[in-house]
Amino acid sequence: MFHVKLPGHDAIARQADEHLVTHRVKLPKKVVERPIQQVLRRLLMALLVLAATALIVWIDRDGYNDNSDGSVDFLDAAYYATVTLSTTGYGDIAPVSDGARLTNILVITPLRVVFLIILVGTTLEVLTERTREEWRQNRWRSTLRDHTVVIGFGTKGRSAIQTVCATGLKQEQVVVVDPSAKVIEAATADGFAGVVGDATRSEVLVRAEVQRARQIIIATQRDDTAVLVTLTARQLNRGAKIVAAVREEENAPLLKQSGADAVITSASAAGRLLGLSVLSPAAGMVMEDLIQQGSGLDMVERPVIKAEVGKKPRETDDLVVSVVRGHRVLGYDDPAVGTLQLTDRLITIVRASPGAQIAPDVRPMPRQ
Template identity: 35%
Template structure:
């Protein structure tokens, strides 16, 4: 990973529209200058044949707007010179700014952005992709940062400029785009990501994002937030490994609180990075193979995942840990070392 925080802004419209708009402005300025020069053509002098025709005025307008002229046609009256000084010269500068700005946007900036993003993408590996920076997405990013994940290891995708700006304030990488499109997910190297969290706000959009991501990264761990219980099976069929229903989770907390006033508090403590305890998943260590789950020393073992099966700490499957097992355990939250005041010790 690289410590670069890119932010790609979505275009406000097709490039050809902006080119046509700028071309229209330039054409309008040229026509305005042509009309004024034709109206005051008596103030011009043709050093070739001494006559000023419409073709001469058109030629002089184009040469004057785009350059400083060749001297074959010149203004000779004070009014024509003042007109050229205070009106045509600013128009000339403005036209050149439009030309340079268009060239920069269509060529130089695109080339620069492609080079910059290519460099960033080449270093993206084992990063966390979050699609949707609403309430759930923002909370997820905040918790990841609190847990110690470096900001440059998190990539946020959102189609809203306001949401993208809010995500950028956290220091994470931001891609302003549509997460349902292959090109967007490919741009953040979804095939090399560590995991994907989808919280798009709409179940149909979230499921489509999961389906798209699963097609690009068949083995990627995907978590998705859905709000309708009927959509949970659809999310799993689309390829989600973990389906989270906020309403169901709130119901579980409420039900737990009915059996004891401190149960919901402890469950929230487990889920929050800032709590006293953490729930984490890790691979079994070499020294733990052959031992029961209850014998681990790093924390309180709760569950073992072995392939497609899971075993609770009370079952026979957890009595003998094997190579490749994944352990879910509860551990104390690491506390920062206490700073010793000057003079102590």
């Protein structure tokens, strides 16, 4: 894709930084200890090793010789411990007795190794972090299939993730894309993989493995951004189910033309719910219950079973709201429904079972 922009110098620099950030996929990880705590802990351990070595040398000071005055005091012992553990070794203080030399072999040399491991450990960890992270990402990409990509981790995006996870979707099967690094950090802290970048760019969506996703939820802040993201996502994945949210109802047809399977008008939906609650608070509570997956009443889409073939929607055990026949959604009392067919799907209202997962062929209705 070609992007033509005429930004200023600061905007160019900012875009270059964002382009570099998009080269990484952030996977969730458990932080056991803060970096400053790790440094302080290792520094304390190094000081303890240094103090222990100085004490050992001072106790066995008669076995050492100082070229300057011949005797070794505590300051000389600390000096010898420092140059020995750091492998500097000036040679001005040296063990001369058999006991001191044996102590150097059996005690001080292992302490020198421990000291170097403590000091070099942080450097080695930094050097291996990139390799370890690349290995994690390669493993993540190789196992990621039929996942859910959520564009935008604001209020709408978070609510959408909570809904799909309430149906049994694992956190490892959710990838969040957002232009804010802080937002992605919050997503990874919640256990989701995240990609920092502009979702209108195909390379960013490719890093989120959109081309292998099963469903894509677009919850951006701007309607024009939602249109561009939908176009790019549909170009990369022809078979994924794309659901998008828009603020203005007049932009909904444009989203559908861009490739969205379903479009939710967030502002109008909230307004209608407010109006319904004013007219009937009880009806508003019922609607609020229906759009909260996993509690109270749930609205789900399921296939027609063999025992229901030939019956009318009202003759089934579940409360049928609509019948999906082909690409048409018919009301339960629509004369065109007639009797149920095996290829039909039913939109029903059922009682939610706490902790129960929805079967693979039973789909929760999209939330507003």
